[in-house]
Amino acid sequence: MSDGGGRGDGGARDDFFSEAQELVDGLGRDLLMLDDLLKKGRVDPEIINDVFRGVHTLKGLSGLFGATRMAGLSHQLEDLLDELRLGRIDIGVGVLDLLFRAVSLYARILAAEKGEAEDPVHDVEQLLLALGQVSGRRTGEGVGAVAQYELDPGLLGVLTEYEEHRLRANIQQGFGLYRIRALFSLATIDTALDAVKANARPHGEIITYLPTGSSSDADTIELEILMASKAPLGVLSAAIRSSGVTVEEVQRREPTTAALSIHMTGAPQGPAAASAAGAVPSVHPGLAPTGQERESRPSVLEGPRPTGTSNVPAVTAGGKASSARAPGQGEMSLRSVSQTVRVDIRKLDRLMNIVGELAIVKTAIARLTERARGRYVEPREFATELARLNRSFERHLAQMQNGILEVRMVPLGQAFDKLARIVRQISREHLKEVNLVITGAETEIDKLIVEELSDPLMHMIRNAIDHGIEARDDRLSVGKPVVGTIALNAFQKGNHVVIEVEDDGSGMDPKALTAAAIRRGVVTADEAKEMSQREVFALVFMPGFTTKEVATDLSGRGVGLDIVRTNISKLGGVVDITSDVGIGTKMTITLPITLAIINVLLVEIGGRPFAIPLASIEEAIAFDEAALRTVELREVLSVRGVSLPVCRLDRLFGLTTSSRRARSFVVIAQVGDRRMGLIVDELIGQQDIVIKPLGRSLARVRGFAGATELGDQRVALVLDAAALLEEVLVPGETRFFGAAEAVRS
Template sequence: MDMNQYLDIFIEESKEHLQNMNQILLQMENDPEEISKLNEIFRIAHTLKGMASTMGFQNLARLTHEMESALHLVRSGELKMSTSIIDLLFLCFDELEGYIGEIESNGVEGENTSSEIVKKLEDLRLKGTVSKEAPPKAEAKEFNQEKMNLQLDEYVHSVIKKALQQELNAYFIKITLDKKCMLKSARAYIIINNLEKLTEIVHSNPSIEDIEDERFDLSFELVVVTKSDNSILKKELSNIPEIESIEIIDLKGNIIVKEEKEREIAPNELLHENSIVEQQLTNKAADESKGRKAKTGKTVRVDIDRLDNLMNLVSELIIIKTRLEDIDDSGNGQSMHEAIEYLERITTSLHDAVMKVRMVPIERVFNRFPRMVRDLAKDLGKEISLIMKGEETEVDRTVIDEIGDPLIHLIRNSIDHGIEEPDVRLVAGKSKNGTVKLIAYPDGNSVVIEVEDDGKGIDIDRVKAKGIERGLITQQQSLIMDDIEAINLLFNPGFSTVNKITDISGRGVGLDVVKTKIESLGGVVEVDNRRGEGTKFIIRLPLTLAIIQALLVNVGPEKYAIPLNTIKEITTISQRTIRRVQNNEVVLYRNNTLPILRLSSLLQVEANQNEAEDYIVVIVKKGEKTAGIVVDHLIGQQEIVIKSLGKYLSNVKGIAGATILGNGSVALIVDTNSFF
């Protein structure tokens, strides 16, 4: 019987069970004697064991069986729940999460047998104690030549042989990223990009497409051909941060010799194989990528009432379709007008209903943070409580997928930089226990997420000093700079006020990542700093990234869409009032200096030669900042569907995407955030 048809269901249900397990374990730390929580963990382990056995995942089933046996002794009173047992259960949780991640990526549970953790569980069951010995190094970090032979097919072998004939070097490289690496695909891209300067990559496991889409764990393997020595490659890779280990094996005289003994290849055959190898490898990688995508389809659980509403609206569409057909026959103009108004109401309701189907609670993201805060607090020797509110706030599924990494950076930042050590807090008159608040709430057409701590706040003078040191500002600028401008220096790439680099922070790769990601989602980041009392980071995001309200404008022959949520107001400004200051156009507007930007210049479009006295200016905002954008004509407000420009045009400055208008023409969507 083919069990692959049930794989998606198995993965989804397993993730739900693990999410519940994580929450219960965190609660058990505060109340180890609560028997109901222990019973729930036992039930989850029992359910996962049955599911894994049914699907044929024996390593996963064995681990959950040992968990079940050990937990039974605690339930029966033969063992007393302790901190060491809870820590062991957390290790089991991490291992189970690893299994599910491997199954989701590759459809199999892998070769990990969890032997060290199973041994600890057996010791707990037989001896009543958790063994303290350090686990041996993971087998996955050691290379095995036989395994390499399995991974490299004959086409890769032929390329390597051809390279060796031309006196080039061939290496098998395994790179393992640091466990605390937040943006794996970005880090892997840097590694591959650096390698491609020195080598030709002939094979990748997983495929390059999967690595770009972050469909890999912490390690990936490459086979490269190069003129360079392996010491040069190692030196090049060693300069890249967030790499845990680099292992390079010279393939010359290794698997190649063995392959030649098995089969002799004629020179003309070798040339033929070498000519088709790149195409074959590309096809194979594409096939593997398609296979994985088929297995790991994204799903959203939908309330049945919302589906019923969708069904009713579709029924209404069918009715109005029939009505329009009848009107067409009769030629009644008044009836046609009424029918179109009715159709407009239905499509608006249908749009709202579909948006609600796409909306999921932000709880999905928030649930990962209690465990992270617990582990970081233990590592840093701090006592920290995480308070979460508004988990039921709903946002678009695409936002849910993207918001996780920025929040991780902000929470780590609060724990490491913001909250002081317990003794320092007591001296400052604070409680020994620090607090991080994670709050979400809807605000009009936006959702707001706040990350707040009660730590020492941001030292503005230290930020300015660091800015001067890095050449971002001058001494004179630092004297006239206000606190908001100084805090914005923190969002520069590589900026860090910490002198000591740790596993958690100090490399300056945090807040610039947050700003870039949030702005790519059409949102903004604001900072509320209170020296000695704490810091609050405020993220404001659009509810959905699919359909938005926009203002359509003309600049020369082109039409552009400006998102309505970025517009503060629309006004006219006389040409005579515009002044030039340091080669920039500004105007005094309502007793404030307003920068004037010409959309034609920003987007390199030929504007209409308009001799009118007044300019039409759309005033846009980003946090507390405002700017006036000069346009030729206003077309009007319209609901637009956002379309991506694709990978190759995704980095065009000033453009966030495109939309197709009613007449079939394309209008580009202006990214006003990039103008500040």
């Protein structure tokens, strides 16, 4: 253990992170489902159970790895979930808020455990406090309701707390109770009971089953199954009918206004409920889940009410404020701490097969070598054989490469799931109702890109909710639906994946944008006049750009769209904006599918090799220097009747070209819908390369996506076409640079 211990430990810890991350992601999904159902006024006990189990597993897992903060949080959550499960507390939007907060805290604790972020001690404490307050207060569930049924006290006595809760919950929903008696043979009871359960499940919920003890012979056993269903007796007995099964309805003693009395039981707890209502708006004691949603809706929109404040709402408000203020400090990152990819075993099998094929090629090469060593081999024959093997090797290598790329691919849904959680949270923080509509979640993209994409997408959605979607009253006054819509669409387009974030909000006014840009000195009035619509919209990506004169709680938090642009271009992608005033805004991200192995065009600039990703190249053509024209200090080439801005890479990179060439080449790069010609000295050829990022020390050098090793130990830099196009074509700080370049020419 002493020697391998360290490594084994590290491996186990990695497993811990990936497993914990998966559990946390799962919790997030479950909570979203609960939230959805709750909006429809329903509660699915199975999902609450799932959440409970997930948290329980997390608790065990974190205890095992000494992640004490996480274990502590899980413990408290478990308590709350247990109460929810047993119906001692009603689930409501407020409780869900706490659970959602817990999920995002889990992610931060995990990051802290990994040493990637600060330990959110303060926030955990606040949440624990809030959880304690909710757990401490119980619902006075309609105990009286059960008594109205003619149930055997013996049966009621042996119900577990959970079963009792389900029984009450079903009665409160107005479902009928049925007693099913079934005779099973001991030999087949497992399958027979399952069959009965399966028949019964579509019609309701089985609450419990017990042996009746009245069976007459030793080989059979009679069970009494207690079931709640809204189906009438006839339907139910038809569904479950089989030999030895009888279904009867449990009679009510006095069919009075049961629901009313349930409401009344909660009322005396008034003061406690009122103080809690601010913090957790929807926990109304004794309210059936169905009624609760209608009751709590208004408070969802109004948020914590300013009236009736005690210290309780203050805690929640403080927590919310802190979670809203400081995402810049890595507080709200959606990136998962785990770098694990789940792989379908069949994909691995295919890879394994290819490895087998490669082994066969290797054997053939060994045999050929052996033969050549043993006796003279006709060179031509040798060459033919070698060429054949080389082809086979190439083919299998290509398959292998594709196979591995495929393994790296994950559906974008992984990032989208988390975004749905964020939308819920932000829309509640800003008291705007927003519906997130996702299409294309199954679009696959490299795992690395998905991870890096989460945060930029989060910022864009935040921006859409805060600046795009109007306040409720404004929407009503222009005749838009109260609930705003943000559409998140993804689709593949050639070697790129396109992701659109579209809102149906107020849109952006180009005039207001240019006015703000002039006011802030980003552009001059003259420049503004000449800007195209697209250039105007691109202004929002400038650092520190804002049209809002009064800072909202969102501005001034460093959640500028410039970060989005920077992050996206790091991934080799571009962002574009279109917007219509009053109709909405659409941001489009175009990204390469993978970052790992790419096909490049090798070129020579100033005597040095550079690689340009083929994915961003439209074509490469020879051209005559004489064909260049100058338009407003920018060099422009006309290609097949379309003028194309060009950039001399040797000049941009400060390299000296030995002699002025009469003939050079222009590589036409296209990213998104921007096009530009890159002037290079020579075209060398195409090659598949593994791209490696430049180190942190070179992070600030723009224009390069990384570097790659060529066959001969030399390293070639890989151009980042998206960044170069952005730098040369887009206005802003880089535009002046571009202009200065042009003046010098």
